[in-house]
Amino acid sequence: MRLKQDFPQLEIVHLATYDGIEIHLPDAEIAITWSLRPEQFALARKLRWIHSPAAAVHQLMFPELINSDAILTNAREVHGPVVAEHVIALIFALAKRLPDAVRFQHEHEWGQERMWQSRPRPREVSGATLGLIGLGSIGREVATRAAALGMRVIAVRQHPEKGGPPSVDRVVAPGQIDLILAESDYIVVAAPVTAGTRNLIDSARLRKMTPQACLINVSRGPLVDERALIHALRERQIGGAALDVFEEEPLPQGSELWDLNNLLITPHTAGLTERLWDRHYLLVHQNLQRYLKHEPLLAIVDKKKGY
Numbered sequence: 230m231r232l233k234q235d236f237p238q239l240e241i242v243h244l245a246t247y248d249g250i251e252i253h254l255p256d257a258e259i260a261i262t263w264s265l266r267p268e269q270f271a272l273a274r275k276l277r278w279i280h281s282p283a284a285a286v287h288q289l290m291f292p293e294l295i296n297s298d299a300i301l302t303n304a305r306e307v308h309g310p311v312v313a314e315h316v317i318a319l320i321f322a323l324a325k326r327l328p329d330a331v332r333f334q335h336e337h338e339w340g341q342e343r344m345w346q347s348r349p350r351p352r353e354v355s356g357a358t359l360g361l362i363g364l365g366s367i368g369r370e371v372a373t374r375a376a377a378l379g380m381r382v383i384a385v386r387q388h389p390e391k392g393g394p395p396s397v398d399r400v401v402a403p404g405q406i407d408l409i410l411a412e413s414d415y416i417v418v419a420a421p422v423t424a425g426t427r428n429l430i431d432s433a434r435l436r437k438m439t440p441q442a443c444l445i446n447v448s449r450g451p452l453v454d455e456r457a458l459i460h461a462l463r464e465r466q467i468g469g470a471a472l473d474v475f476e477e478e479p480l481p482q483g484s485e486l487w488d489l490n491n492l493l494i495t496p497h498t499a500g501l502t503e504r505l506w507d508r509h510y511l512l513v514h515q516n517l518q519r520y521l522k523h524e525p526l527l528a529i530v531d532k533k534k535g536y
Contacts (some may be wrong), residue, residue: 287422301530308500310365315499320472349468355379360413363420369429372396410437418446432457438440
């Protein structure tokens with residue numbers, strides 16, 4: 230194990246599952262974990278730092294942890310660039326109607342005429358408007374890549390007074406999200422899960438989008454009302470959608486989402502690449518060095534805000 234080799238002064242316990250974690254928590258000073266229940270956290274009286282390998286930390290946002298002195302860090306900067314690449318791939322797939330082309334291939338059908346006659350038609354990405362909901366690590370990386378492709382980028386963020394990177398043309402407050410929805414050809418949901426963002430994209434918001442616009446969610450499932458999205462796609466109210474995250478994962482076999490031909494599904498793979506764990510290890514290694522030197526950690530989460 231690389232950590233044991235690089236930090237021989239530490240006692241490191243590696244668990245393949247959460248079974249038996251309660252035995253080790255009372256002596257743990259640092260925990261690298263996707264989640265922790267309140268009753269488990271109560272056992273960890275020596276715990277000073279929790280690192281989540283995920284970007285989202287809503288599963289850790291319970292009062293006991295929020296109000297404690299334990300530091301929480303996450304992997305938002307690890308996932309940002311790679312998830313942004315996935316977003317760009319989804320934009321191209323929707324713009325060029327690639328899922329339809331794959332279906333026609335399976336059916337041995339030359340579908341050129343059908344693709345041209347149906348809506349939305351294959352279109353160019355350059356010159357299109359991208360609306361970003363969230364300008365965190367993922368949103369900023371998406372904006373940079375989209376602008377390089379000639380897209381106009383507009384965004385919603387919690388604190389618009391902070392502005393945005395040069396790749397973003399305009400930044401507005403959450404109260405003006407409907408303006409972004411109405412102007413955009415592609416909407417990318419990249420905001421954290423908080424009390425204020427659950428079901429952020431509901432039936433009313435979907436109606437604000439144009440009939441040609443496409444919705445992409447790479448944040449977390451609870452931000453999009455799936456029943457409302459199913460209705461909007463069935464009625465061809467919007468141009469299409471691509472989802473990498475869902476309210477329930479794995480997506481149940483009986484979900485109606487599977488059968489929508491204007492929806493592209495990827496199984497929460499936006500952040501998965503062969504180099505993923507190398508990037509995770511680099512962040513953990515840097516932060517362990519900082520922790521041992523009593524230096525400020527990287528990627529600290531504001532527990533009160535939830536991101």
